[in-house]
Amino acid sequence: MSRRAVVAMSVAALAAGGMLGSALAMQGPAKISLSSASGHHHRMMNGHGMMSGQHSSMGSGSKSMGGSGWRHEPMRAGRMMNGWSFTTLDNPADPTFNQLLGISNRSVLAGYFGSGAQGHPNKGYVASLQGQQAAFRNENVPGSVQTQVVGLNDLGVTVGFWSNQNNANEMNSNFGFYASHGRFHTVNFPTMHNSTPPVNQLLGVNDAGTAVGFYTNTDGVNFGYKYSIPRHSFQRVVLPKSVRGSLGPSLTAAGINNRGDVAGFFTPHGSNSTFAFLQLANGASYKLAYPGAAMTQAFGINDRDEVVGAYTVGSGNNAMSYGFTWRPGRGFRSVSDPQGPGATTVNGVNDAGQLVGFYTDGAGNTHGMLVMPMHHQMATPMQPTPSMSPSMMTTPPMGTQSASPTPSTPAMQTTPAMPTTPAMPASSAPPTNAGHHF
Numbered sequence: 001m002s003r004r005a006v007v008a009m010s011v012a013a014l015a016a017g018g019m020l021g022s023a024l025a026m027q028g029p030a031k032i033s034l035s036s037a038s039g040h041h042h043r044m045m046n047g048h049g050m051m052s053g054q055h056s057s058m059g060s061g062s063k064s065m066g067g068s069g070w071r072h073e074p075m076r077a078g079r080m081m082n083g084w085s086f087t088t089l090d091n092p093a094d095p096t097f098n099q100l101l102g103i104s105n106r107s108v109l110a111g112y113f114g115s116g117a118q119g120h121p122n123k124g125y126v127a128s129l130q131g132q133q134a135a136f137r138n139e140n141v142p143g144s145v146q147t148q149v150v151g152l153n154d155l156g157v158t159v160g161f162w163s164n165q166n167n168a169n170e171m172n173s174n175f176g177f178y179a180s181h182g183r184f185h186t187v188n189f190p191t192m193h194n195s196t197p198p199v200n201q202l203l204g205v206n207d208a209g210t211a212v213g214f215y216t217n218t219d220g221v222n223f224g225y226k227y228s229i230p231r232h233s234f235q236r237v238v239l240p241k242s243v244r245g246s247l248g249p250s251l252t253a254a255g256i257n258n259r260g261d262v263a264g265f266f267t268p269h270g271s272n273s274t275f276a277f278l279q280l281a282n283g284a285s286y287k288l289a290y291p292g293a294a295m296t297q298a299f300g301i302n303d304r305d306e307v308v309g310a311y312t313v314g315s316g317n318n319a320m321s322y323g324f325t326w327r328p329g330r331g332f333r334s335v336s337d338p339q340g341p342g343a344t345t346v347n348g349v350n351d352a353g354q355l356v357g358f359y360t361d362g363a364g365n366t367h368g369m370l371v372m373p374m375h376h377q378m379a380t381p382m383q384p385t386p387s388m389s390p391s392m393m394t395t396p397p398m399g400t401q402s403a404s405p406t407p408s409t410p411a412m413q414t415t416p417a418m419p420t421t422p423a424m425p426a427s428s429a430p431p432t433n434a435g436h437h438f
Contacts, residue, residue, distance in 0.1 A: 070128065070135035078372070079338050085372040086337045091125050091136050100127075100356035100368035102151040102204070102300070102348040109134075109356055110149040110158060110348075111368055118168040124149035124160060129370075141177055141184050151204035151211070151255070151348070156180065157229070159202035159211050176202035176213050178229055189215040189225055189234055202227065204255040204300065212237065212253035212262055224253030224264055237262055239277060240285050243269065251277075254309075255301040255348075263307045265297040276309055276326075290324055290332055298326075300348040308355060310345040321345055323357055323371075337369055346371070 073092055078085040090098040094113035097120070102110035107129040114122045124147035128135045140147040141162040150160040157180045165172040175198070176187040188200045199216035209229035214222045224237035237253040238244075251266040260281030267274045276288035276298035290296045293311035300308045307326045312319050323335035323346030337344045340359025347357045355371035 070137045072130070072133050072135045075129075075132055075134055075370075080374065081336075081338045083374050084335065085374050086339070087370045087372075088339070089127065089134055089368045089370045091127070091368070093123070093136075096365045098366060098368040099358040100347065100370065101149070103350045103354055103356045103370075104152050104154050105350045105352070106154055107350075107354075108152060109368075109370075110152045110160070111356075112148045112160075114146070115366070116146065116166070116170060116172075118166055118170075121166045122146040122148050122163075126152070126158065139179065141179075141186075146172065147177075150202070153205050153207045153209075155207055157205055157209065159205045159213070161201040161213075162186075165197075171197055173197040174199045174201055176200040176211075176227075178202060178205065178211060180229070187211070187213075187227055189223070189227075191215065191217065193217045195220060203253070205229070206256045206258050206260070208258065208260075210256055210260065212256045212264070214252040214264075220250075221248070222250040222252050224251045224262075224266075226253065226256070226262070237264070237279065239266065239279070240283075254297075254299045255307075257301045257303045257305070259303060259305075261301060261305055263298040263301040263309075265309070276307065278305065278307055280305075288326055288332075290334075294319070296324075299346070302349045302351045302353075304351065306349055306353065308346040308349045308357075310357075313342075323355070325349065325355070335371060337371075340367075340369075344369070 071092070076088045078087040080086075089100060089109070091111070091113045097115040098111060098113045100109050100111040109127040109129070110124075111127065112122045112124045114120050116122050124139045124141075125136050126139050126149060127137075139149050139158060144162040144164060145166045146163040148160045148162075149158050152158045157178060159176070159178045161174045161176050163172040163174055177184055178187060179185070187202060188198070194200075195216040195218055200213070201215075202211045202213040204213075205211040211227045211229060212224065213227065214224045216222050226235045226237060227233070228235075237251065239249065239251065242248050242251075247269045249266040249268045252264045253262050254264040256262050262279045263276065264279075265274055265276045274295040274297060276296045277285060278288060278298070278301070279285040288296060288298060288307065290311035293313060294315060295312045296309065297311070298307045298309040305328050308324065309326075310321050310323050312321050314320055320342030321344060322342070323344045325333045325335060325346065335344060335346050335355065335357075336342070337359040339361055343360040345357045345359070346355050349355050353373045355369075357369045357371070358366055359369050360366045
């Protein structure tokens with residue numbers, strides 16, 4: 001498969017929010033594979049989720065299965081560019097396909113390996129940074145065929161989605177889950193209007209136990225929601241002035257911080273453009289559009305309201321994907337791994353500004369990516385605590401309105417030639433604002 005094809009596939013996957021390779025789904029009943037999409041989400045997104053029963057089936061949970069130990073692997077030397085240090089971090093079980101999707105303040109990472117193609121299923125894991133080593137541990141829903149671990153908090157709770165299928169057409173059922181203290185629980189938004197196959201995905205969780213995600217309805221429209229783990233209750237995530245039902249935007253909630261602020265992305269009804277959003281806990285909402293991009297998607301957020309995600313330039317086989325960070329009052333900054341130019345996605349961020357995501361190299365392989373601000377000295381890594389098992393374990397943003405972008409989801413990247421238009425800001429350029437109030 002060409003690198004361009006990989007990029008297009010990953011962008012679509014992200015928008016959907018599903019098992020398409022990177023965890024997030026945007027538009028309708030596209031192919032849903034548990035592979036890479038962020039969330040998102042991967043990760044241009046296109047869908048996530050799975051499990052039988054439309055209502056939240058919490059049950060008693062299933063005990064974590066698989067190996068009990070952590071596997072330690074040395075980390076590769078970092079690459080420096082434009083104020084960032086980039087390190088490739090792959091689970092050694094699959095050197096051809098890895099995505100890192102979340103990072104906690106304890107330097108524990110969430111991810112998965114396996115592209116999701118038939119015979120190459122997604123397999124979830126968590127990794128702990130320990131000096132110059134990373135310790136990996138499998139985390140898969142018992143009895144599942146595919147699992148993506150997408151988000152985690154600082155108390156050892158992980159979220160994601162799983163599937164009982166690995167079909168050749170990548171149309172697989174997706175069910176959301178959370179895991180705590182070694183037990184897994186399936187979560188599905190209570191609706192009678194699920195897509196076929198059903199798509200439910202949890203993509204982020206905060207320390208209060210509030211998770212965010214989305215489901216896809218029979219019209220192929222995504223609906224974002226919050227799920228309270230302590231209360232076992234659901235709440236829709238809705239943007240101001242949004243039309244409800246099939247005429248409303250297709251929306252994915254991808255990340256939530258400890259303030260209760262939510263980040264994600266949406267595509268207005270009848271539009272070909274996808275935008276990121278930040279919704280504060282007080283209800284104020286902001287649209288984020290990377291200047292000149294065809295699509296902007298947010299997959300993660302930290303407690304400083306720093307939002308991360310990906311934007312695309314060009315379309316079709318010429319589409320290229322770049323990661324970004326956005327901070328209130330400072331605007332956007334582009335992030336591109338030097339080994340994956342035009343094929344980089346950022347999926348998660350912690351309060352220290354450390355980023356995780358993935359890139360696709362010139363040979364078409366997708367690699368997990370850890371990014372450190374060069375001014376940042378990494379704190380002494382914390383060892384996983386028992387509570388981190390199972391197998392792993394309002395100040396409104398300032399800014400000016402930017403030009404309209406165009407949509408998509410987490411996806412893989414390639415080495416296509418740079419499009420001649422539009423010119424994208426270099427990652428070393430001063431950050432720009434591109435957020436405005438709804």
